[in-house]
Amino acid sequence: MNSEPTTLLQGTLDLLILKSLLAGEMHGLGISRRIQQITGGTFVVKPGSLFPALHRMEEEGWISSFWGDSENNRRAKYYRLTKPGRKQLETETKRWGRISWAIAQALEAS
Amino acid sequence: MNSEPTTLLQGTLDLLILKSLLAGEMHGLGISRRIQQITGGTFVVKPGSLFPALHRMEEEGWISSFWGDSENNRRAKYYRLTKPGRKQLETETKRWGRISWAIAQALEAS
DNA sequence: TCGTTTCCTATTGACATTCTATAGGTATCC
């Protein structure tokens, strides 16, 4: 994942993937596009970041996959959120809340 | 760095260290305590995270160090922000703004 | 003054995650 030229935060990718899949099942590139869309173009996830993350998350049981055909008639692997995945999304959302609150506190400090 | 039991974001540590040093020169453990303080106890930076970061940042020229005596009469290495360090703090603060904005967007998306 | 605790810096080795770069297959379009 990168934002402009810079490298980005560990753990955030999972959150964005999970959140993307909340909108419905999607294949890899679709997820990538959706992340770019919902973050206003800030985050661009490249294949080398996306697929390892997807595989890892499937291993964890947060998402499940099946082969299907894409809108453009290509074979594509679709991913969908599992029940534990929804739970994880909740957990990570809360985690993000704590983190961003804490950093905001820090930046306001004199 | 960790928050409760969990592991945390890459790059954020630098921001917190730079911000801490804005309050004045400080030794390693002092920085660690200050981070814990200004983040409301959310982030606890352990030596194994702190010192590598400090050394790296000194290498980058963002901070400089000198030996002195601590409040408790122990030898302590003090760190202070350099001019490039202030610039870097500004850069990273903006970066954080972009990031948190983008994630907030993503989490609001339906 | 001896032993213990507290303060402080520091390193090592493991681990997780992400990045860049690269690869290859298959439909579509001209």
Place this chain on the structure above:
DNA sequence: GGATACCTATAGAATGTCAATAGGAAACGA
């Protein structure tokens, strides 16, 4: 049939953080 767009995938490297550990020196208590 050649280029292009779509789609998944991996290898290798770099980065950053963690847990665990070490050790010295001042303070403190008995």
